[in-house]
Amino acid sequence: MTASIAPLASRIALDTQGAAAIRRAIIEGALGPGALVNETELGQSLGISRSTARTALKLLELEGLVSQQQYKGWRIFTPTAEDALNLYVLRGALEGVAAAQVARGAQPASLARIAQDYAAMQAAAGRHDMRAMSDADHAFHTRLIVESGNPRLADQYLQVQQHIKIYVATANRIRGRFRDIVQDHDAMKDAILAGDAAGAEAAAREHSRQAGAMIAAVLNSSQVPTS
Incomplete structure (x- = not known):
């Protein structure tokens, strides 16, 4: 092994x-x-x-x-369907709050960095590079936490960060379609850049809900893809 x-x-x-x-x-x-x-x-x-x-x-x-x-x-560590659902509820809550704070603050430098991380996902998708795709995906989500400027939020996110990375990589291997992976982030990104705090929070929570449900369904079917 x-x-x-x-x-x-x-x-x-x-x-x-x-x-x-x-x-x-x-x-x-x-x-x-x-x-x-x-x-x-x-x-x-x-x-x-x-x-x-x-x-x-x-x-x-x-x-x-x-x-x-x-x-x-x-x-x-063995991912499970129950853990995926629980983790993604927590992830959605943390990232939802962060996305709302970033959108509400609408700091040009923060928004520019979020746009850059989104562009990195697009670039990885264009190269069909799954490792870079998963890294860029996780970086985009982590950016929301960092740019929120909320240290308590960052501390909570840090505790589950490595498990989130595992599930992000698992989700991307499940999806396999690079363009779809990028587009899954569009609603969240667009709301943040538009300064729509309520829309950004709702999009972040929905993004996590859908991802968690997808991963849980695959784990329940015992068809987890390997690298």
């Missing part, structure tokens, strides 16, 4: 680098849901020691992406 992770190129902060590499593999599905990973094999794959691999995994355990199984190794 770990052969698809490339060895680390740098020797600086190896545990942090290792955590980043494993996190990416989990988000993209290279380390599949529920898979068991071995510290020794993982360390060999990444070109780091077993102890460093263990430290990297402990960092990811704090994010809820892995859990240690006594005498077995480490188990990768």
Whole structure:
């Protein structure tokens, strides 16, 4: 299961680098849901020691992406339909408030950065680059939180950010149609840029509701696509 992770190129902060590499593999599905990973094999794959691999995994355990199984190794987080629905209700609430605040403030610099993130999604779609698409998708949503200027909101979002990344990547693999993925964000983006706070909040909540329902339906059918 770990052969698809490339060895680390740098020797600086190896545990942090290792955590980043494993996190990416989990988000993209290279380390599949529920898979068991071995510290020794993982360390060999990444070109780091077993102890460093263990430290990297402990960092990811704090994010809820892995859990240690006594005498077995480490188990990768498994998305579930119930979790998807619950997470996307929370995501919609957080992003809805953020989108409304950004639209209400209508700061030119903030709106320009949101437009740039949307353009990055369009560019990734034009290249048919799924990794870049998912990264740009997540960046667009995170931008709403950042530009809201609400530190309490940002703290809550940070707690679920890595799980959101997994579900975003899963949703995009399900959809597969790049143009549709971009267009799913149009109502939210347009309302924010127009300064329509109520419309922006409603669009953000609806976007999350539809995405959560779609992911839950696929997870219930046990047909989750891999990378």
